[in-house]
Each structure stands twice: as structure tokens, then as C-alpha cells.
Amino acid sequence: MAKSLACADMGMAGCPGSFTVETEEELMQHVQIHAGVAHPDLEITPEMGEQMQAVIKTV
Secondary structure (H helix, E strand, C coil): CCEEEEHHHHCCCCCCCEEEECCHHHHHHHHHHHHHHHCCCCCCCHHHHHHHHHHCEEC
16 A cells, blocks of 8 residues: 655645655655755654654555
């Protein structure tokens, strides 16, 4: 089952970033790349990682 996450799921309604891939590991790679490019000032904390885990959807 594929995994999906969007920036809007994390409260960033103005960002169109959305990812659907086969594994959670691949999803996190895409999110890290996107965050570095689209949100360079965003500090990814352990708490944010927990929030991401909570909103990842299985599709």
C-alpha cells in the first residue's frame, strides 16, 4: 500500500507540496528534499517528525 503526505496536512495550506509513493522511507526522502527547497527556514524537529508520522496516509 502506498503512503501519502501533503504540506497542507502539516498546516502549510499555502504550499501545494504533496507526495504519494510506495514506501514510508521513500516518502520521507521526498519530504526532506522538498522541505530543503521549498521551506529552507523550517527546522525539522523530533516533534515535527512525530506530527508527520501521525498524518501519513496509507492509500
